[in-house]
Amino acid sequence: MAATNGVWSEKILHLLRRMNNFYSTGSSRTRCLRFEIDGAQVGWVPPHVASLLRRHPQVFSPPQGGAVGLCPGLDSYESRSEAVDAVLRSLRQEDSITCLKGWRDEKYSVMPGCSDPPLMWMERAATSLFGVKRYGVHINGYTVGESGEVSMWLARRSRTKQTYPGLLDNVAAGGLAAGVGIRHTLIKECQEEACIPSAIAATARPVSTVSYTYEDEEGVFPESQFVFDLQLPADFRPRVGDGEVLEFHLLPIEKVKELLASDDFKPNSAMVVLDFLIRHAFIEPDSKAFYQELVSGLHQTL
Amino acid sequence: MAATNGVWSEKILHLLRRMNNFYSTGSSRTRCLRFEIDGAQVGWVPPHVASLLRRHPQVFSPPQGGAVGLCPGLDSYESRSEAVDAVLRSLRQEDSITCLKGWRDEKYSVMPGCSDPPLMWMERAATSLFGVKRYGVHINGYTVGESGEVSMWLARRSRTKQTYPGLLDNVAAGGLAAGVGIRHTLIKECQEEACIPSAIAATARPVSTVSYTYEDEEGVFPESQFVFDLQLPADFRPRVGDGEVLEFHLLPIEKVKELLASDDFKPNSAMVVLDFLIRHAFIEPDSKAFYQELVSGLHQTL
Structure with missing residues (x-):
């Protein structure tokens, strides 16, 4: 040694x-919200993204207990994926979020662990906004x-x-x-x-x-x-x-x-x-x- | 997948x-004290061990800021090792600590990381009392x-x-x-x-x-x-x-x-x-x- x-x-x-x-100490982790679907954590939402999501209450439920989730009606793989995709496409139009400029039209699975059934899909370029693995x-x-x-x-x-x-x-x-x-x-x-x-x-x-x-x-x-x-x-x-x-x-x-x-x-x-x-x-x-x-x-x- | x-x-x-x-959530981790030498963490002291150490104030300084350390005079590899060993041998006599019944007369290094210089040695059977790696x-x-x-x-x-x-x-x-x-x-x-x-x-x-x-x-x-x-x-x-x-x-x-x-x-x-x-x-x-x-x-x- x-x-x-x-x-x-x-x-x-x-x-x-x-x-x-x-x-690391000093990272944004303590200020991030957990991104949860069906009670399972699937990502981390940084503070600046959380405030953007508040403008879309028809898709994202208000933050509660350190977590942000989807509205109760969005209860299937397809409905979740499409509702979130619509929000992302409107954010992309605004041109204020750098990573969405790298839009790839590639769908990534959103799931709690590598062998869990996917709960929705999300455009690849947007996954970092939600800290999706x-x-x-x-x-x-x-x-x-x-x-x-x-x-x-x-x-x-x-x-x-x-x-x-x-x-x-x-x-x-x-x-x-x-x-x-x-x-x-x-x-x-x-x-x-x-x-x-x-x-x-x-x-x-x-x-x-x-x-x-x-x-x-x-x-x-x-x-x-x-x-x-x-x-x-x-x-x-x-x-x-x-x-x-x-x-x-x-x-x-x-x-x-x-x-x-x-x-x-x-x-x-x-x-x-x-x-x-x-x-x-x-x-x-x-x-x-x-x-x-x-x-x-x-x-x-x- | x-x-x-x-x-x-x-x-x-x-x-x-x-x-x-x-x-895991529910482990004793949040109740453990960090075991520190020279400002560097070298282990975790469970609550039941911390209360035993209080009886040896000539070796262990009183817990402070979630950490327990050695008294300031113990500033060398040898002096630390020998002082702690003396406490451990007296605890062993008391026969109340199960793991010390497995005393092996094997010296293990105490150090913050696997390539750091050892700060002291400790009897193998006692390392779990201090959560020493x-x-x-x-x-x-x-x-x-x-x-x-x-x-x-x-x-x-x-x-x-x-x-x-x-x-x-x-x-x-x-x-x-x-x-x-x-x-x-x-x-x-x-x-x-x-x-x-x-x-x-x-x-x-x-x-x-x-x-x-x-x-x-x-x-x-x-x-x-x-x-x-x-x-x-x-x-x-x-x-x-x-x-x-x-x-x-x-x-x-x-x-x-x-x-x-x-x-x-x-x-x-x-x-x-x-x-x-x-x-x-x-x-x-x-x-x-x-x-x-x-x-x-x-x-x-x-």
């Missing part, structure tokens, strides 16, 4: 704290050389992407839309983003999740990513597919480790790579400072 | 909740057959062991004593408990930690286990060493999965096995309910 390699660990711990800043899939693409050395494929995100342009990313990743399976999303993203044929993508192994909650001026982001490891054939090269990626790089693990402590990585993808490095024994607990904190920082949930 | 295999998941979630019951090492011993099928070696604990007699356990495990390294502990426990030669034990790979905090009538138990995977040669059989183990079993993964949901496992060892099953892709997130909750339940920390 010696504290060598302290600088690298400190950099990574800083990233983990940033991605979990909703749990989002799920996604991230894929670690890697190769193993003849003498056993591991290299990792990383994507450089397109410079025109809406979020995190130009940063390093996993070989493929994507959000889980309402009603779409995890494996299905994996196959689709591998194909679309990296031109990985489904026969290869199907060999990916489910190995972990990475969970965190951060907040910024736009809202609260509780997210969990389902993590897959995909060993790619040594002679296979991912290719740019749908234009979300600028280029792919195959890098030795030591280089990946070094980049992880830079600011060149999309933050949640860096967490997924850290999880890979730990699971594949590239980090030694006796010599790497704060090993236990590095692991637990990848799995925070409320 | 379909909720099949619900019964198995529910059983495992129940175990994870039990092992994290200090975080304990670290240990757990080893998943497994074999891979010619056609790739994985089997796991499990230990059946001796029926005369002080804790969890007769239950299933990992092939080897042990607590981290003050000043002793993680790898060193791994090699020692493999040798002593399972007669695994150091040349084989040294091939173990550090892959994870498992962290949890439970409480019972004796105190608070925040623990983190450093997890290693050790692939054993197909023709190697662990043998009973120091008498802590009754016998070893080699079991196919499906059988291990089934046993995990029984009450036949030492609880923290079951968590280590669950972590193995997840990392080795034996659990499929699309079909196993609450996959994400199963993963995050293995990594809770305050």
Whole structure:
């Protein structure tokens, strides 16, 4: 438990704290309202959003006991989804809420836990206004050389992407839309983003999740990513597919480790790579400072 | 995200909740005092222990602001350790505190985080009275057959062991004593408990930690286990060493999965096995309910 390699660990711990800043003292958490449907919490509503919702009393019931909910008449998946969607579309017209400018026409499920039946759907771009938990899939693409050395494929995100342009990313990743399976999303993203044929993508192994909650001026982001490891054939090269990626790089693990402590990585993808490095024994607990904190920082949930 | 295999998941979630019951509503947490040394929190003191400590004002300063600490004169590793040890030995004489009957003469480090310098040592049996975090090492011993099928070696604990007699356990495990390294502990426990030669034990790979905090009538138990995977040669059989183990079993993964949901496992060892099953892709997130909750339940920390 010696504290060598302290600088690298400190950099990574800083990233983990940033991605979990909703749990920090001084976050908006104590001022947020719980977003509840049918008595179950499904999100967190920041104060500035709560005051907007008051203008729509036909959809949102007045805050009570630290929680905001939907009006009693909205008692089905469809009626809830459509009523909230109408409010969001009118808010979008007002042009005052930044995150709604990123409207994607992608429906996300709203549910208390990852295996609970969804209680409604919500436009992806609006989920942070309600602190609704989002799920996604991230894929670690890697190769193993003849003498056993591991290299990792990383994507450089397109410079025109809406979020995190130009940063390093996993070989493929994507959000889980309402009603779409995890494996299905994996196959689709591998194909679309990296031109990985489904026969290869199907060999990916489910190995972990990475969970965190951060907040910024736009809202609260509780997210969990389902993590897959995909060993790619040594002679296979991912290719740019749908234009979300600028280029792919195959890098030795030591280089990946070094980049992880830079600011060149999309933050949640860096967490997924850290999880890979730990699971594949590239980090030694006796010599790497704060090993236990590095692991637990990848799995925070409320 | 379909909720099949619900019964198995529910059983495992129940175990994870039990092992994290200090975080539950209704736990003693809100009534515990923080145990602080040099301004840093190193544990949690339950109310019944706090009242005992008041009888030793030469060592423990009076509770203030929800925290209990050591008297100002106790400003070194040695002086703190010896003063607290003297109190504990006198409490042990009184015979009123159950956990001190399990006195082991094993010194554990007291520190805020796993890579911080230890601020004092404390007798292992007393750590739960102060909710001092304990670290240990757990080893998943497994074999891979010619056609790739994985089997796991499990230990059946001796029926005369002080804790969890007769239950299933990992092939080897042990607590981290003050000043002793993680790898060193791994090699020692493999040798002593399972007669695994150091040349084989040294091939173990550090892959994870498992962290949890439970409480019972004796105190608070925040623990983190450093997890290693050790692939054993197909023709190697662990043998009973120091008498802590009754016998070893080699079991196919499906059988291990089934046993995990029984009450036949030492609880923290079951968590280590669950972590193995997840990392080795034996659990499929699309079909196993609450996959994400199963993963995050293995990594809770305050």
